[in-house]
Amino acid sequence: MGLAEILEQHKGAIVNKWFQTVIETYPQDTARFLKNRKDQFANPVGSTTLRGLQGLFDSLFTDLNREQIIGYLDPIIRIRAVQDFTPSQALAFIFELKTILRKRINQALDDKNARRACDQLESRIDIIGLIAFDIYMQCRETIFSLRTNDEHRKTLQTFKRAKLIVEDSDVQPNLKSVT
Amino acid sequence: MSDLLTPEEMKANLDYHTPHSGWMNTPVNIRKGMYCYASNPKSVETLGLPNARKWNPMEEDWELPENWQQILHEGFKERLERFRSIKVFMDICVRCGACSDKCHFFIGTGDPKNMPVLRAELLRSVYRNDFTRFGKIFGKLAGARPMTANVLKEWWYYLFQCTECRRCSLFCPYGIDTAEITIFGRELLNLLGLNIDWIATPVANCYRTGNHLGIQPHAYKDMLDFFVDDIEDITGLRLEPNFNKKGADILFITPSGDVFADPGTYTCMGYMMLFHYLKEKYGLDVTWSTYASEGGNFGFFTAHEVMKRLNAKMYAEAKRLGVKWILGGECGHMWRVIHQYMDTMNGPADFLEEPVSPITGTKFENAKSTKMVHITEFTADLIKHNKLELDPSRNDHLKVTFHDSCNPSRGMGMFEEPRYVIKNVCNHFYDMPRNTIKEQTFCCGSGSGLNAGEDMELRMMGGLPRANAVRHVHEKHGVNILANVCAVDRAALPALMEYWVPEVDVTGTTELVANALLMPGEKKRTTDLRSEPLPGMEEEADE
Numbered sequence: 001m002g003l004a005e006i007l008e009q010h011k012g013a014i015v016n017k018w019f020q021t022v023i024e025t026y027p028q029d030t031a032r033f034l035k036n037r038k039d040q041f042a043n044p045v046g047s048t049t050l051r052g053l054q055g056l057f058d059s060l061f062t063d064l065n066r067e068q069i070i071g072y073l074d075p076i077i078r079i080r081a082v083q084d085f086t087p088s089q090a091l092a093f094i095f096e097l098k099t100i101l102r103k104r105i106n107q108a109l110d111d112k113n114a115r116r117a118c119d120q121l122e123s124r125i126d127i128i129g130l131i132a133f134d135i136y137m138q139c140r141e142t143i144f145s146l147r148t149n150d151e152h153r154k155t156l157q158t159f160k161r162a163k164l165i166v167e168d169s170d171v172q173p174n175l176k177s178v179t
Numbered sequence: 180m181s182d183l184l185t186p187e188e189m190k191a192n193l194d195y196h197t198p199h200s201g202w203m204n205t206p207v208n209i210r211k212g213m214y215c216y217a218s219n220p221k222s223v224e225t226l227g228l229p230n231a232r233k234w235n236p237m238e239e240d241w242e243l244p245e246n247w248q249q250i251l252h253e254g255f256k257e258r259l260e261r262f263r264s265i266k267v268f269m270d271i272c273v274r275c276g277a278c279s280d281k282c283h284f285f286i287g288t289g290d291p292k293n294m295p296v297l298r299a300e301l302l303r304s305v306y307r308n309d310f311t312r313f314g315k316i317f318g319k320l321a322g323a324r325p326m327t328a329n330v331l332k333e334w335w336y337y338l339f340q341c342t343e344c345r346r347c348s349l350f351c352p353y354g355i356d357t358a359e360i361t362i363f364g365r366e367l368l369n370l371l372g373l374n375i376d377w378i379a380t381p382v383a384n385c386y387r388t389g390n391h392l393g394i395q396p397h398a399y400k401d402m403l404d405f406f407v408d409d410i411e412d413i414t415g416l417r418l419e420p421n422f423n424k425k426g427a428d429i430l431f432i433t434p435s436g437d438v439f440a441d442p443g444t445y446t447c448m449g450y451m452m453l454f455h456y457l458k459e460k461y462g463l464d465v466t467w468s469t470y471a472s473e474g475g476n477f478g479f480f481t482a483h484e485v486m487k488r489l490n491a492k493m494y495a496e497a498k499r500l501g502v503k504w505i506l507g508g509e510c511g512h513m514w515r516v517i518h519q520y521m522d523t524m525n526g527p528a529d530f531l532e533e534p535v536s537p538i539t540g541t542k543f544e545n546a547k548s549t550k551m552v553h554i555t556e557f558t559a560d561l562i563k564h565n566k567l568e569l570d571p572s573r574n575d576h577l578k579v580t581f582h583d584s585c586n587p588s589r590g591m592g593m594f595e596e597p598r599y600v601i602k603n604v605c606n607h608f609y610d611m612p613r614n615t616i617k618e619q620t621f622c623c624g625s626g627s628g629l630n631a632g633e634d635m636e637l638r639m640m641g642g643l644p645r646a647n648a649v650r651h652v653h654e655k656h657g658v659n660i661l662a663n664v665c666a667v668d669r670a671a672l673p674a675l676m677e678y679w680v681p682e683v684d685v686t687g688t689t690e691l692v693a694n695a696l697l698m699p700g701e702k703k704r705t706t707d708l709r710s711e712p713l714p715g716m717e718e719e720a721d722e
């Protein structure tokens with residue numbers, strides 16, 4: 001059996017295993033929820049992740065198109081870029097696909113052609129990984145700019161400059177209850 | 180081969196897997212981006228709250244008063260006697276887990292301590308230890324643990340990762356309201372001076388000057404005058420809003436966010452235009468107040484006493500001006516305070532009349548006791564009775580969806596009125612999926628005083644379920660604007676959209692009404708309230 005057929009045949013199992021590795025980066029109770037709750041609105045993290053991984057896996061076998069890859073990859077990275085992960089923890093799942101693939105296709109690797117095809121697949125995974133760095137950085141930059149430019153802070157500054165806000169007052173209010 | 184680690188080895192080293200220890204043995208890890216700065220001692224002092232001091236959540240020592248455990252124990256005890264609900268909530272949870280995956284913070288962060296049941300367990304474990312025989316004897320086996328500095332830190336961290344939205348309570352078979360537990364827990368933390376500054380300083384400002392921003396009366400008026408100029412540019416009409424007018428029919432109170440921050444300012448212009456219309460057509464006399472210049476009530480996120488103090492000023496002003504009743508703007512938690520707490524705190528406001536619309540004769544039965552009517556109900560009633568002339572095609576460039584804010588929806592049951600109003604002033608409306616709206620609505624992730632800048636990661640994760648549903652209607656129907664009836668939403672959702680669905684903008688509902696409103700004597704409008712060209716008017720608008 002050639003590599004393509006093997007992968008085609010095992011696609012479901014490979015993507016599931018990959019998904020499992022990603023959700024294992026969360027605490028046990030959370031992983032259970034991410035896996036079992038199927039409603040995409042009740043479980044956006046699990047459903048977005050699964051959808052993205054399926055798309056990424058398929059894109060390995062088509063002509064790599066950066067925009068398409070971003071389409072699948074961005075929603076996953078966007079979530080992991082704000083969750084409690086270091087950058088490497090957030091992105092490691094991409095490279096773990098190599099291990100999963102290797103285990104699956106071990107027997108086919110005796111064949112020279114298959115080995116070449118496998119190498120090619122692995123460099124495609126590397127490309128996905130590199131794109132992931134770009135997305136991750138862009139997400140973090142958005143967070144930083146949101147933090148500093150938070151709109152109402154800006155307006156507040158304007159008010160202060162216009163001396164429309166008094167920060168201290170010696171006069172203490174004396175509010176009596178209405179009733 | 181080099182000595183670099185393989186990805187798997189790296190993974191093993193980094194230990195991605197959160198320890199599989201029980202939650203009590205998993206220590207709290209306070210992370211940047213997830214918490215708001217500690218309260219400024221000056222603000223705490225202004226409010227006369229105890230233990231004002233400088234402290235930093237990231238430091239080991241929180242400079243607690245020496246007898247802090249005793250203060251907490253006594254505070255807990257006193258409140259168990261005072262609030263029967265808390266005592267019941269402490270006792271009856273069967274840990275069935277129905278609430279556990281319903282919180283937007285759990286869904287977004289994946290942190291099990293954000294499961295509502297565990298959030299409540301943080302307090303319940305100490306309750307068992309301090310107040311139940313079973314807990315005293317069996318300790319950890321009975322889910323009890325003593326109050327230590329680490330437990331306190333855990334309380335603080337997770338009680339400020341709850342927006343008091345009540346979504347979880349909807350799913351609890353016993354009706355346990357974790358929001359009430361958070362409110363109670365934050366009140367206890369305030370006994371130790373452990374508030375956040377995004378709450379404490381607005382509350383101090385409001386206490387002193389009448390609004391969260393500390394805007395003084397003349398500046399408040401200046402801002403509205405500034406809107407008068409803008410409205411004149413758009414409509415050709417010069418409005419004359421009333422300020423502090425004694426004997427007016429109605430006092431209008433809205434969150435100060437509408438007066439100072441985009442896009443709330445457009446909603447504010449919308450109110451002004453609506454009142455002008457009603458004055459010209461029906462002689463309705465509405466006044467603004469430069470003293471009761473805040474509808475919001477961050478006191479609600481501090482302590483019951485503080486909430487009461489801030490709420491009282493609105494009624495004091497209504498009494499002083501001698502109006503018939505109060506009309507309230509588009510706000511979230513202001514309505515929860517009015518609807519759930521006002522009556523027992525400061526009510527009944529017998530010196531006001533039971534609200535009746537002078538234009539349609541509709542009696543607002545739900546506001547019979549509090550004497551305060553929501554602007555969206557008021558407008559829906561006007562539209563229902565054909566009292567507004569509207570041209571919805573002016574909003575044809577907008578594909579609208581509606582975010583139910585937690586408080587007006589779950590807190591007071593207002594589901595249909597905003598939709599009715601929007602459908603009458605816009606031609607393109609698309610609701611989000613059923614399990615993300617109305618009573619099941621997902622919070623914006625920034626409510627209850629958490630809409631600061633420094634906790635942006637927390638806000639983005641908490642808002643993820645909401646944004647995810649917005650993305651769905653954006654992709655399916657081309658939705659490009661997210662309407663709401665809450666000032667915190669108008670402040671918080673633009674950032675949320677920018678991160679998750681940048682193609683979608685945010686608007687208040689009255690802004691949409693004013694866009695469509697055909698005002699007597701107005702010039703041909705070429706732009707909307709944001710000075711953007713109306714559909715088909717691109718060339719005229721340039722002139």
Ligand code: SF4
Nearest residue numbers: 282341342344345347
């Ligand atoms: S009240 Fe809202 S934020 Fe708080 S625990 Fe319940 S669902 Fe979560």
Ligand code: SF4
Nearest residue numbers: 272274275276278351
């Ligand atoms: S749903 Fe109610 S009873 Fe069940 S765990 Fe949650 S709070 Fe407890």
